[in-house]
Amino acid sequence: MVDTKPKPKIKKIEVEMPKQDPKVRVKNFSEVALGYNEEQALEEATRCLQCIKPQCVAGCPVEVPIPEFIKCIKEKKYAEGIVTIKSKNALPAVCGRVCPQEEQCQVKCVLGKIGDPVSVGRLERYLADWERDNGLQLPEKTPPTGKKVAIVGAGPAGLTAAADLIKLGHEVTMFEALHLPGGVLIYGIPEFRLPKAIVRNEVKYIQEIGVDLRVGNLVGRIHTIPELMKTGTDAVFIGSGAGLPRFMGISGENLGGIYSANEFLIRNNLMKAFDFPEYDTPMRIGKHVVVIGGGNVAMDCARSSMRLGADVCLLYRRSRDELPARQEEIENAEEEGLVCKFLAAPLKFTGDEKGWVKSMDCIAMELGPQDDSGRRRPIPIKGSEFTMETDTVIIAIGQTPNPIIQRTTDGLKVNPKRGTILVDENGKTSIDGVYAGGDVVTGAATVISAMGAGKTAAKAMHKYLMTKK
Numbered sequence: 001m002v003d004t005k006p007k008p009k010i011k012k013i014e015v016e017m018p019k020q021d022p023k024v025r026v027k028n029f030s031e032v033a034l035g036y037n038e039e040q041a042l043e044e045a046t047r048c049l050q051c052i053k054p055q056c057v058a059g060c061p062v063e064v065p066i067p068e069f070i071k072c073i074k075e076k077k078y079a080e081g082i083v084t085i086k087s088k089n090a091l092p093a094v095c096g097r098v099c100p101q102e103e104q105c106q107v108k109c110v111l112g113k114i115g116d117p118v119s120v121g122r123l124e125r126y127l128a129d130w131e132r133d134n135g136l137q138l139p140e141k142t143p144p145t146g147k148k149v150a151i152v153g154a155g156p157a158g159l160t161a162a163a164d165l166i167k168l169g170h171e172v173t174m175f176e177a178l179h180l181p182g183g184v185l186i187y188g189i190p191e192f193r194l195p196k197a198i199v200r201n202e203v204k205y206i207q208e209i210g211v212d213l214r215v216g217n218l219v220g221r222i223h224t225i226p227e228l229m230k231t232g233t234d235a236v237f238i239g240s241g242a243g244l245p246r247f248m249g250i251s252g253e254n255l256g257g258i259y260s261a262n263e264f265l266i267r268n269n270l271m272k273a274f275d276f277p278e279y280d281t282p283m284r285i286g287k288h289v290v291v292i293g294g295g296n297v298a299m300d301c302a303r304s305s306m307r308l309g310a311d312v313c314l315l316y317r318r319s320r321d322e323l324p325a326r327q328e329e330i331e332n333a334e335e336e337g338l339v340c341k342f343l344a345a346p347l348k349f350t351g352d353e354k355g356w357v358k359s360m361d362c363i364a365m366e367l368g369p370q371d372d373s374g375r376r377r378p379i380p381i382k383g384s385e386f387t388m389e390t391d392t393v394i395i396a397i398g399q400t401p402n403p404i405i406q407r408t409t410d411g412l413k414v415n416p417k418r419g420t421i422l423v424d425e426n427g428k429t430s431i432d433g434v435y436a437g438g439d440v441v442t443g444a445a446t447v448i449s450a451m452g453a454g455k456t457a458a459k460a461m462h463k464y465l466m467t468k469k
């Protein structure tokens with residue numbers, strides 16, 4: 001018998017997420033994206049086709065069962081939905097806000113062939129926020145294995161590895177150098193993109209499932225990896241990130257008013273300089289700010305500077321088409337008044353009589369053949385030099401790992417040029433029982449890629465621990 005019932009019409013357009021008005025949000029540090037309400041989440045969830053072979057899951061670095069949790073939303077089974085997500089992802093409220101889903105799970109969504117893909121990240125955020133409002137749900141405890149694990153760094157890689165390993169029954173101690181856990185989530189990403197209350201709540205979950213968190217504990221100084229291994233630790237995961245800024249090595253780079261992106265963001269995010277004098281963290285920001293770079297970190301610096309009252313120009317040596325930042329963040333920044341100067345690079349900085357930067361000499365660029373990154377190489381144009389006046393410069397051209405752990409761990413193989421730790425496909429280092437993942441291995445990358453590395457290493461560590469005598 002032929003089914004004559006009309007099939008529901010596929011909704012090709014995603015449900016837009018409400019945001020603060022650009023004229024309002026550029027004057028505050030409150031979250032820009034306001035999240036779905038229940039009605040909006042239900043409407044967006046109905047767009048999921050519940051594919052038999054979902055490609056979206058293959059695109060997720062932490063293998064979240066996407067159709068399953070979206071089905072839970074459709075059926076208003078929110079508690080079941082968040083449990084489904086957390087079976088794979090311990091940081092859903094973070095991922096729902098800063099994960100580049102458009103390049104991962106959503107790019108593989110079949111709806112994207114005829115319209116907008118399903119807004120996976122916004123739905124993940126909805127469930128995570130629902131849980132925060134209704135109380136954390138903790139998984140059942142696994143019988144203890146008697147094995148002890150040390151996690152170095154409480155950033156996204158370390159938090160993910162810790163959560164997976166504690167759920168497998170191992171005793172987990174996490175060492176964090178800063179006074180607050182979260183790594184780049186707490187010091188690097190601005191409040192208006194990722195409220196710190198969200199990060200604290202995610203960390204609270206990981207502590208409540210049994211992870212022993214020790215802040216203000218710099219491994220490589222207070223303890224070394226070899227010392228940990230000699231005092232009853234069966235395995236170590238290094239997820240210490242990439243917190244060492246890169247500079248350009250040009251004249252005048254040490255003038256006052258020139259910040260690395262790391263210093264600028266740490267002062268703002270971790271030390272609340274934007275809320276001075278409520279928080280006693282003064283930071284001199286002039287009226288005219290130039291941000292050098294084009295990634296998400298550069299956008300974070302530019303948007304933070306605008307909220308501090310500055311006129312901001314982004315200086316990037318390639319064209320707009322090559323900007324590595326998320327399209328959503330570029331659009332948000334431009335809505336807020338960011339001015340961009342493309343195909344230009346700095347040559348030197350000039351200071352005033354007091355040693356503060358007052359101008360920068362630049363040169364125009366053109367794009368040549370592709371380089372190793374797959375993007376067209378910027379080439380200086382002779383005779384195109386020009387000068388820009390500025391009283392603050394923020395250099396956001398990348399980060400590398402801090403070398404303390406590498407220098408205090410004999411036998412740990414590293415990339416001599418980049419300072420990153422060398423690992424195999426499972427995150428195993430050159431030392432038996434020591435694993436690593438995230439930015440300390442790859443250099444500065446995305447939160448979700450670091451989480452994926454933490455998850456991969458946790459699987460390998462579990463196997464190692466269960467066979468270790």
